[in-house]
Amino acid sequence: MKILVTSLAALGVPGLALAADLTVSTATGDATVPSNPGTVVALDLAAIDALDALGVELAGVPDITPPAYLQGAMEGVARVGTLFEPDYEALAVMSPDLIVAGGRSQTVVTPLSAVAPTIDMTITGEALIDEARARVATYGEIFDRADAAAELTGALDDRIAEVQEAVADKGDALILLTNGGKLSAYGAESRFGWLHAALDLPEAFPELDADTHGEAVSFEFIAEVDPDWILVIDRGAAIGQEGEAAQATLDNPLVAGTKAAQNGQILYLDSAPLYLAGGGIRSLMGTLDQIEAGFSR
Incomplete structure (x- = not known):
């Protein structure tokens, strides 16, 4: 047969x-x-x-x-x-x-x-945007959807260019992940580092370790760095874990004294797409929308 x-x-x-x-x-x-x-x-x-x-x-x-x-x-x-x-x-x-x-x-x-x-x-x-593009292109090959894949990656490139303009000359940023009452900071080579690298967004503290899980930091560290912007990812909210929310964790006099807090420039990002589906094409687009909205206020 x-x-x-x-x-x-x-x-x-x-x-x-x-x-x-x-x-x-x-x-x-x-x-x-x-x-x-x-x-x-x-x-x-x-x-x-x-x-x-x-x-x-x-x-x-x-x-x-x-x-x-x-x-x-x-x-x-x-x-x-x-x-x-x-x-x-x-x-x-x-x-x-x-x-x-x-x-x-x-x-x-x-x-x-x-x-x-x-x-x-x-x-x-480290190379999240490039890898996200490559994965979509591969799926396009496998499932005979190359044109649709090219449209998605093209739309991503266009969105990145638009958000680059929105953040240009707006100051530096510090990326923080909260986990209950704990804090970690993430640099340009970390899992969230594409927010710096792809958007040309300056790091408030360029000496952070290149570690996937970030570098544990204190409120004193945040006050000393004194970033123009703070981008916050709430791990507990992302995984549905009970505990102290990011806003409560950062409700602190040392954080309140930073330029970011004084100017209303602490952005609480939608954490689940970033933390659970990082690199997904729509996850990226949603985060870019939030960044543009925050920096364009």
Whole structure:
């Protein structure tokens, strides 16, 4: 039967053309994947963001409360484990044509590859914008949506240029992540560093460690740096964790004395897209909208 099907496909019998494999770029180099796979599982929120923006229907997603803008993309879709621990039994039953992993699921790419073709589409902080563009382009190749992918990345480039203008000559900025009552600062080479690098937004304190998880800081540090702007990401709010909110944490006399506070230039960013789906094309666009609105007030 296999020989017959192959022969008929070679003769061009309608409906029996065999899908060709593609070699595409991923976070860990080139990988071979099926062209236009039918049953697709995505275990990374940035990937779900981009795939949904391209109109790709998913068969499986992680069991997590997503950022509000991704709720529609994940509603009614089968849950196949968590971001960190896939449900291998459910995946084996589903028998997907392609699994898209990355970020928090990056460590399980190898065991996932034993279930189905799996690609690592992790997006890192240091070159986040370039990698976000590259991932969208790869999805465009895989799902025969190259034109739509080019439109998305073109719109991102246009938006970045517009926000660069909005922040130009408005002063420097300090990126803070709050986690309950704790504070971390993030520099240009961190997971949130694209806000500096892509937007040409000067760092208030350029000597911060290049660390994915930021550098622990104090209220005294913030007062000494005295930034023109403070961009705040609330980790607790992003993951739905109970505890002290970012506004309460920063309700402090030392913070209140900074130029940022005195001039009403503390921006509380929508944390879930940034923290959970960092590098997703729509996550990026939403954050850019917030930055432009804040700096244009």
